[in-house]
Amino acid sequence: QVDAKVSTIFFNEAISFIPCFKFTEGQDVIIFTSRNIHYLVDKGGQFCPDYYGMKHELIECITSEELFTDLNDDPQFRKSKLSDLLTESKVVVYFPDYYLLVSSRQQLINLLDYAIYIRNIGFFILVLFALRRTSMYLEYHEKKDKVVQITGPWKEAILYVLGASTDSHYDTIFEKQFVNIKQHSNLPLRDFIEVLS
Secondary structure: OOOEEEEEEOOOOOOOOEEEEEEOOOOOEEEEEOOOOOOOOOOOOOOOOOOOOOOOOHHHHEEEEEEEEOOOOOEEEEEEEHHHHOOOEEEEEOOOOOOOOOOOHHHHHHHHHHHHHOOOHHHHHHHHHHHHHOOOOEEEOOEEOOEEOOOHHHHHHHHHHOOOOOOHHHHHHHHHHOOOOOOOOOOOHHHHHHHHO
């Protein structure tokens, strides 16, 4: 039997107020993603069209181009809703920096659903940034017939991740979570090699 406690913890501005589990004898934190775990969270008017929410769960409005192997061992592409790709997973967030280090794309899909479920816009943006980097093609279904499916802060968050809008506040929050691969791009070759070594 292992002692653990569950609470909502503020790590930093990018990973803020996440329900998670922590071993009582350590500082690392575990995030379990499962449709079988139910959190008592404010749904934020998600299904009320008069509020900032939407009529449909956001995870059902995003599709991904998936590569799979058929029975003849031939590679095939198939478009799937992210809601159909959900599984259960465990992600460890390590002390003391609490960067989001995810070992598989499947964990990212689960975490995206988790961020939507707990209505955490900042965490949603962070995970969507990482998921886009590991996906062939993601499609966002803003409208279906005359029904607007993605709106409010969720739409603003997606536009920010796609680079279709700017937000200096978001920039300062999320730049700390990613390595800037262009930070040494203007160095002379000799200096650049010294930085690498």
